[in-house]
Amino acid sequence: KQEVTQIPAALSVPEGENLVLNCSFTDSAIYNLQWFxxxxxxxxxxxxxxxxSQREQTSGRLNASLDKSSGRSTLYIAASQPGDSATYxxxxxxxxxxxxxxxxxxxxxxxx
Amino acid sequence: xxxxxxxxxxKIIEKRxxxxxxxxxxxxxxxxxxxxxxxxxxxxxxxxxxxxxxVDDSQLPKDRFSAERLKGVDSTLKIQPAKLEDSAVYLCASxxxxxxxxxxxxxxxxxxx
Numbered sequence: 642k643q644e645v646t647q648i649p650a651a652l653s654v655p656e657g658e659n660l661v662l663n664c665s666f667t668d669s670a671i672y673n674l675q676w677f678x679x680x681x682x683x684x685x686x687x688x689x690x691x692x693x694s695q696r697e698q699t700s701g702r703l704n705a706s707l708d709k710s711s712g713r714s715t716l717y718i719a720a721s722q723p724g725d726s727a728t729y730x731x732x733x734x735x736x737x738x739x740x741x742x743x744x745x746x747x748x749x750x751x752x753x
Numbered sequence: 754x755x756x757x758x759x760x761x762x763x764k765i766i767e768k769r770x771x772x773x774x775x776x777x778x779x780x781x782x783x784x785x786x787x788x789x790x791x792x793x794x795x796x797x798x799x800x801x802x803x804x805x806x807x808v809d810d811s812q813l814p815k816d817r818f819s820a821e822r823l824k825g826v827d828s829t830l831k832i833q834p835a836k837l838e839d840s841a842v843y844l845c846a847s848x849x850x851x852x853x854x855x856x857x858x859x860x861x862x863x864x865x866x
Contacts, residue, residue, distance in 0.1 A: 645795070672852050684757075684844055685796070685857040730795055734852060739809040740786065741855060743795025 778847030
């Protein structure tokens with residue numbers, strides 16, 4: 642059964658720092674991997690989707706990488722801002738499965 | 754384009770009562786998902802629809818949960834009777850097709866007392 646792990650569970654950084662969030666998964670037979678942001682009391686906002694054939698995706702200050710063979714993905718956030726404070730979730734879509742398998746998230750706090 | 758809509762946003766009920774949630778997906782999205790997110794955990798799939806047919810309901814507690822998607826658009830999720838452990842956020846998501854990017858609604862926070 643696919644298991645998705647995110648480390649660290651919580652992270653605090655000063656404004657302006659670059660940071661990396663980590664996601665690992667146990668079964669490399671994935672179709673794609675998606676990174677989400679969740680603000681308190683809100684739903685999930687899709688940030689980036691990486692297909693299994695891709696190595697990375699970029700959107701603004703965000704860059705997500707995927708190493709399928711080692712079961713790892715990273716989300717890089719450049720020049721962090723207080724507005725980036727949220728919980729970041731990664732989810733993998735297994736080949737042949739119908740749903741996303743989610744990690745438990747990393748709660749990010751950017752201190753002004 | 755308009756996002757995924759859900760209602761109500763919050764609901765408080767007593768155990769053994771019933772409750773229903775509504776979801777309107779993004780227009781043109783054939784696939785609709787209901788997830789349950791317990792505090793501190795990632796969302797867990799309850800049921801997936803492709804148009805108005807069920808694709809996967811293997812993790813839906815069928816003795817108390819039911820869902821339907823009439824006419825392949827809106828969907829309702831019902832819990833009857835509710836238990837304390839059903840307290841969670843219920844998220845609806847949609848995608849153009851399976852394996853495509855999923856878009857989530859704001860969720861319904863259910864508290865069972």
